[in-house]
Amino acid sequence: MNRFLADLGDSKAVVLVCRCSIEYWGRSRSVIGSGDRIILFKPDSTLIVHSVSGFKPVNWMSAPTDISAELEEGGVVVFGQRTVKPFEEIKIRVEGVLGYEAYPGLSDTEKLDLTHTEHDMRDYLAAHPSEVDPLFRLKSVEYHTPLGFFDLYGKIAGKFVVVELKSVRAGLPAVLQLKRYRDWLREHLRQDVMGVLMAPGVAANPLALLKKEGLEFRKFNVHKLKISRSRHTLDEWMG
Amino acid sequence: MNRFLADLGDSKAVVLVCRCSIEYWGRSRSVIGSGDRIILFKPDSTLIVHSVSGFKPVNWMSAPTDISAELEEGGVVVFGQRTVKPFEEIKIRVEGVLGYEAYPGLSDTEKLDLTHTEHDMRDYLAAHPSEVDPLFRLKSVEYHTPLGFFDLYGKIAGKFVVVELKSVRAGLPAVLQLKRYRDWLREHLRQDVMGVLMAPGVAANPLALLKKEGLEFRKFNVHKLKISRSRHTLDEWMG
DNA sequence: CATTAAATATCGTCC
C-alpha cells in the first residue's frame, strides 16, 4: 500500500489487476460485487476500472481526483474523491492482488490526428459546393445565428438555403435541428427558404418527418473524402 | 510475439505497455505518432489503447476483433480487424516494450447495479405522481406513440399532460423533444394539452424556448431519490 | 465558467 501511494506520488502509471468490489457515489450511484478487474491509475489522476469484457469501463473517475488508500478489516481499500464539480467518490475494496506494475516516466506528446469527421465533411463541401447542389452558391461556413450555427449557408437558384451535415446516419434530432433552423430563417427573412440535410443516410421516421416538412435529403459519405493532408498540417499551412 | 499470440489464444487478458504508433481505418480514420501507451487486450477480443492522460482511449477496437501480429522491418506490428459491421482496422507499430503481463482465468460474473438514473426517476415519480404536480393523475408510464414514448402521461385538472424527464440538466434537444410530443398530442386529441419538463435544471436558452412555447419546467433532482432496494432485486420481486 | 454540439461515441431495449 505504501508502495502504491509512493508510485502515485511519483507520477507513475499504475496497473493493478485484482479481485475487488466497488461502490460509487456521484452523478448516479453504483455497486458491483466481487470480481477480477484491471485498474489503470494514470499520472494525471484519472482512474479507470475495466472488467474482463466490453469497451466501457465498469467504473472510473476523471481527473482531478484525490486518490488515497487505507487498511480496512485487514484489506486495502482504494478511495478516490473529486473535490471539484461534479463531486464524486469511489471506493474500491481490494480483496486479492493478481498483478501490480508501476511505470515511471511514460511520455506521450503526440496528438491524435482524426480525419473523415463532420468537420472534414464541412471543409470539403465548402470547397466543393457543387456536391451539395449543382446550383449551390456558398455564402457562409458556420453561419452564426441566435439558435446556433448553420453548417453551410448559401443560395440555390436565388433561394436561401441552410445545410445541416452529419458524418453518420442522421436521426430525429438532426431533422428537428434542421427544421428549427429552416423555420427561424424563413421567419427572419420573411420569404421561402430551403433546408437540406446531408448525411450518409437517414432513418425511416426522421426521413418521413423531413419530407412532411418540405426539407430535402442529399446522400454524402465521408468515406468518399480524399484528404490530402492532415487537419493539423492544413491549419499550419493556412496560418 | 509468439507468446503474445499464444496468450491471446488462451483467452488471457494481456496488458502491454509500449512505445508505439497507431493507424486506424473505419468509421473515421486516425493516425498518431510515437508515444508511450498502455494497451489492454481482453479475453473477448476487445482492444483498448490508453495514453498517459484522460478518460477516453486514444484508440480502440470493440469485439469481435481478429487480432494478429507480424514482424515488419524488424519490429512487431499488432493488427486488429473487425470482420462484421462496422468494418474497421487498426495497426499498432510496437517500437519498444516497457511492460508485458498476461493474466489467465480472470473471472467477473457480477453485474453493475446502477441507480439514481432517469429510469429510477421515472419509477419514483410513477409511484409518487403528486411530486410532478399535486393534481397529477398518472395514466401511463412510457406511453408509446408514433414519435417515440412519453416518459409519463396523465392529466392535470382534466387537461392531458406529457411529461419529459431528464436526470441531468436539460438542454435544447430535451425541449425540442417535449415540444414535438406536445404538438403531436394536441393535434392527435384536437384539444389543448400540457407539456412538462422535469430535470435538476435547464439551460437559459432552452428555458426561454420552453416558456415561449407554453411548456412548463419542474425541478427534480435524482439525488433526492431514496432507493430502498436495487433495481435487480426489484425486478425479481415484481417477476 | 456555462453552453453547445460532435463522437470511431457505447450500450441496452424494443420492434
Place this chain on the structure above:
DNA sequence: GGACGATGTTTAATG
C-alpha cells in the same frame, strides 16, 4: 438487425 434514447457519457470549441 435497425432504430431509438440514456449515459456517472467525455471532449473540444466558443462566448
